[in-house]
Amino acid sequence: MKYMGSKSRIAKFIVPILQNIIDKNNIEVYFEPFVGGCNVIDKIKCKERIGNDVNPYLIELLKAHQKGLLKQLPKSVSKEHYDEIRNLYNMYKDNPENNIFSNYEIWYIGAIGFLASYNGRFFDGGYSGVITEKNGRHRDFYDEAKRNLEQQNLWGIEFYNVDYSHIHLNKNALIYCDPPYQNTKQYNYSKNFDYNKFWGYVRKMSKEHIVLVSEQNAPDDFKVIWEQLITRSIGNRTLDKVTNQNVTEKLFTINNI
16 A cells, blocks of 8 residues: 555665565564555465554445455545545544544545555645546546555455554564654644653564564664665645655664574
8 A cells, every 4th residue: 555654665775675584484473563555465475464554444445345345445545525524533543433423434445545545645745636647647646546555355354453562472473664754744633652662662572573674764772674765756746846855775683683
């Protein structure tokens, strides 16, 4: 699924590294504390796969996909409907369970927020809409995002919506962390992210598990085991305001692997 900070473009590099660790160490549990758009976990082969995220709208959307509910989504989303759902989200975003008198379930609000927002930025990037490119090609970004999600196989993944540190794991798990990147723009559910707590969590979990972290920088006691220069598009294509930014994606660990 298209998702802010998605690893879809570099999954082809990361997944083989993760899968090799799983196979070489006979790991039976794979855990992503920040599962996002499931662009890595959906490609991993492991006896048990667990995905967690702090955003309840995202987790309910992923569970709805597992239940085959995406067929209930509209074929297209107008700006008026997008604004309607965004206003509803703003009313209940901190307590989505209070949304009991609305005609729309939590997963549906999540679907419109992620699939119809530019770059999957969940009501933050604005309405993605339909555009005509210079070559005359018409693009419906909502339809593209919906079809991308429908094609993902999420069968068998356990999804949770809790603080990442509350998930208990038996020994010998592989944990892949893709946290909100430090010194980058944060969104509603990643604001005030405690990086000191996070790196402390990684150090603690690394004593009994293998932990890998996607980031651009890490504390001095972590080592880089993979890096790749990529180009990110910043801005909104529907408003013709897009700039490219070169960044180096890195994979860190404190384990000896």
